[in-house]
Amino acid sequence: MISTGLLTFALLASPAGGGSPPPASPKNPLLAPWAGPYGGVPPFDRLRVADLGPALESAMAEQLVEIQRIAEDPAPPTFDNTLVALERTGRTLDRAVALLNVYTSTMADDAVQALERDVAPKLAAHRDRIVQNEKLFRRVAAVYEGPERARLDAEAQRLAWYWHDQLVRAGARLDAPSKQRLAELNQQLAALQTRFAQNVLADEERLLVVDDEAALAGLPESARAAAAAAAAARGHPGKWAVLNTRSAVEPFLEYATRRDLREKVWREFVMRGDHGDAHDNNAVVTKILALRAERAGLLGYPTHAHWHVEDQMARTPERAEKLMGAVWPAAVARVREEVADMQAVADREAAAGQGPRLTVEPWDYRFYAEKVRKARYDLDAEEVKPYLQLEKLREGMFYAAERLFGFRFVPVAEGKVPVYHPDVRVWEVQDAAGHHAGLWFFDPYARKGKRSGAWMNAYRDQRRLDGPVTTIVSNNANFVKGKPGEPVLVSWEDARTLFHEFGHALHGLNSDVRFPSLSGTNVARDFVEFPSQLLEHWIETPEVLSRFAVHFRTGQPIPKTLVDRIVRAKTFNEGFKTVEYLSAAIVDMKLHLAGARPIDPRAFEKETLAAIGMPREVVMRHRTPQFLHLFADDGYSAGYYAYLWAETLSADAWAAFEEAGGPWDAKVAARLKQDVFSVGNTRDPADAYRAFRGRDPGIAALLRERGFPVPAPGASGAAGVH
Numbered sequence: 001m002i003s004t005g006l007l008t009f010a011l012l013a014s015p016a017g018g019g020s021p022p023p024a025s026p027k028n029p030l031l032a033p034w035a036g037p038y039g040g041v042p043p044f045d046r047l048r049v050a051d052l053g054p055a056l057e058s059a060m061a062e063q064l065v066e067i068q069r070i071a072e073d074p075a076p077p078t079f080d081n082t083l084v085a086l087e088r089t090g091r092t093l094d095r096a097v098a099l100l101n102v103y104t105s106t107m108a109d110d111a112v113q114a115l116e117r118d119v120a121p122k123l124a125a126h127r128d129r130i131v132q133n134e135k136l137f138r139r140v141a142a143v144y145e146g147p148e149r150a151r152l153d154a155e156a157q158r159l160a161w162y163w164h165d166q167l168v169r170a171g172a173r174l175d176a177p178s179k180q181r182l183a184e185l186n187q188q189l190a191a192l193q194t195r196f197a198q199n200v201l202a203d204e205e206r207l208l209v210v211d212d213e214a215a216l217a218g219l220p221e222s223a224r225a226a227a228a229a230a231a232a233a234r235g236h237p238g239k240w241a242v243l244n245t246r247s248a249v250e251p252f253l254e255y256a257t258r259r260d261l262r263e264k265v266w267r268e269f270v271m272r273g274d275h276g277d278a279h280d281n282n283a284v285v286t287k288i289l290a291l292r293a294e295r296a297g298l299l300g301y302p303t304h305a306h307w308h309v310e311d312q313m314a315r316t317p318e319r320a321e322k323l324m325g326a327v328w329p330a331a332v333a334r335v336r337e338e339v340a341d342m343q344a345v346a347d348r349e350a351a352a353g354q355g356p357r358l359t360v361e362p363w364d365y366r367f368y369a370e371k372v373r374k375a376r377y378d379l380d381a382e383e384v385k386p387y388l389q390l391e392k393l394r395e396g397m398f399y400a401a402e403r404l405f406g407f408r409f410v411p412v413a414e415g416k417v418p419v420y421h422p423d424v425r426v427w428e429v430q431d432a433a434g435h436h437a438g439l440w441f442f443d444p445y446a447r448k449g450k451r452s453g454a455w456m457n458a459y460r461d462q463r464r465l466d467g468p469v470t471t472i473v474s475n476n477a478n479f480v481k482g483k484p485g486e487p488v489l490v491s492w493e494d495a496r497t498l499f500h501e502f503g504h505a506l507h508g509l510n511s512d513v514r515f516p517s518l519s520g521t522n523v524a525r526d527f528v529e530f531p532s533q534l535l536e537h538w539i540e541t542p543e544v545l546s547r548f549a550v551h552f553r554t555g556q557p558i559p560k561t562l563v564d565r566i567v568r569a570k571t572f573n574e575g576f577k578t579v580e581y582l583s584a585a586i587v588d589m590k591l592h593l594a595g596a597r598p599i600d601p602r603a604f605e606k607e608t609l610a611a612i613g614m615p616r617e618v619v620m621r622h623r624t625p626q627f628l629h630l631f632a633d634d635g636y637s638a639g640y641y642a643y644l645w646a647e648t649l650s651a652d653a654w655a656a657f658e659e660a661g662g663p664w665d666a667k668v669a670a671r672l673k674q675d676v677f678s679v680g681n682t683r684d685p686a687d688a689y690r691a692f693r694g695r696d697p698g699i700a701a702l703l704r705e706r707g708f709p710v711p712a713p714g715a716s717g718a719a720g721v722h
């Protein structure tokens with residue numbers, strides 16, 4: 001995923017509520033343009049959290065002055081004095097917000113969390129002060145509706161459309177009382193969303209500490225070492241701790257033979273935000289949904305979902321639901337088969353006295369799935385891991401980036417570019433001609449105060465306006481550091497995720513546009529996961545595997561027979577993965593289609609899942625009270641479907657390589673760069689895709705990749721995504 005941080009719409013970075021802002025201290029180092037090599041780098045060496053709040057406040061004030069200057073310009077509105085001028089506003093704020101986002105996502109101690117709580121509503125209010133500036137909107141509308149637009153080039157026309165669309169969608173046309181109410185709603189939402197995220201973070205700190213290593217029976221050595229390190233780091237030396245985060249919980253559920261502890265760990269994880277205590281999120285969700293419904297009504301939409309999907313590639317909730325509905329039955333049918341296979345294993349073991357007599361429960365799914373995988377494909381995830389070293393995989397990513405896009409990654413000498421934590425490293429990215437193309441930060445390890453999962457953070461967007469500015473981007477993950485000197489070994493799934501997040505980074509690094517608002521990953525939500533999901537495919541290429549999937553002891557490449565088994569097992573457990581994801585995406589859409597009636601999240605989730613026939617052995621990938629995509633900010637609300645939408649595109653795009661000369665086909669790669677990776681939001685996504693592929697995308701490749709039956713062309717369910 002990409003971190004949208006505190007600002008939902010990249011274009012409208014801005015802050016302060018009423019009252020006059022505090023005077024900016026000229027000494028605040030966070031206000032100055034970034035200095036140093038590569039056109040300036042983030043000043044992490046001089047960053048004090050205490051300076052961030054004041055920097056944000058004066059940066060907001062500065063942008064309001066800039067906006068006012070445009071709004072009050074006595075000259076008649078033109079593209080240059082209005083739209084281009086708008087693109088030049090808020091630079092100081094962009095920089096301050098980029099730093100804030102780094103700290104809230106990776107360094108969130110108590111002071112950072114307090115700052116976030118304080119500043120989130122102010123940023124929301126600031127944004128509204130820009131959106132609700134009537135003189136500004138009249139000028140934007142005059143350019144958008146006037147004769148000048150037809151004479152602009154395509155990118156400039158797109159910018160005029162973009163600002164006009166964003167302002168209208170955010171309420172620029174409302175009357176004064178409605179605007180005031182809208183601003184109140186946005187500030188309340190910002191505060192509630194911050195609280196939601198902090199509640200989840202708090203529940204992820206709940207540990208299962210065990211005194212006796214026997215409790216870890218079945219766990220591979222790597223997970224034991226991680227549990228010992230986690231316990232030591234949290235004040236329990238000599239014991240073992242299972243963190244309540246995905247990267248710690250999933251291996252435990254796969255391998256731990258103690259069924260009672262699996263159940264305990266599973267319950268703790270799926271109950272995040274749902275304990276009825278101070279960190280419970282149910283009431284927070286009810287309020288967020290009510291405020292979003294009211295806001296949609298003010299803006300003239302039947303529901304939040306209709307408002308939020310309108311400017312996406314899908315355009316309507318119905319089209320998103322249609323795609324989900326086309327995939328759901330095949331996924332559920334596959335889960336039934338998977339459960340039957342697992343039950344047979346459990347029954348056989350029980351009959352042979354090798355295991356308990358049991359009915360497969362949700363906390364058994366991953367455990368018995370591993371057994372089936374081993375029996376059917378002779379594939380044990382732990383057999384693969386010694387070949388998947390974090391640093392080698394990183395080199396494999398660089399290799400793919402060079403062959404596809406001509407990029408070279410050159411390590412930056414330590415100390416040349418400041419970092420915010422000693423674990424963070426930096427590479428310079430150069431293009432095929434050896435020119436500087438950007439910086440890539442890599443922050444791979446888990447630590448307290450860091451969000452779980454993996455994601456990309458954009459520090460600076462590329463643009464050509466006023467001279468070239470290059471991309472600065474980071475990839476973040478939560479791998480557990482091994483013992484000193486030992487490589488970090490990762491699972492096949494985590495290796496794919498590395499390539500995925502790197503795909504987001506490459507989307508930013510390839511950007512070649514004029515205006516920052518249209519740059520890099522600032523694209524529709526249901527399009528933004530397309531480049532990243534596509535990149536995942538390259539880890540499976542023989543070229544990457546033979547060079548970079550090498551055994552950490554022997555240096556031998558992963559054996560061909562093992563790769564064949566991985567490929568054969570590729571669609572294994574796809575029923576589980578699709579159902580856990582799709583159920584969450586369907587609940588998301590239904591929550592945001594429910595309108596103004598008060599929602600009890602627990603009951604709503606239960607009823608919705610019953611209505612769609614959710615298999616009892618699977619739980620939503622993110623239950624409602626912990627669903628950060630929906631409730632930590634607006635970004636993916638009524639938008640979790642976007643992963644499936646984008647995967648439809650990525651499967652179809654990968655097929656373009658297969659139909660041509662294979663994964664490294666230079667012509668297809670060049671089109672991919674030209675029509676997708678470099679254009680940001682300067683083109684309509686559906687048009688850009690059509691230019692790349694020569695036609696609209698269809699879902700056959702997606703179904704094939706997941707191992708589901710592909711309906712005959714023209715049959716119902718053979719819907720496309722266009």
Ligand SMILES: [Zn+2]
Binds near residue numbers: 500
């Ligand atoms: Zn992503």
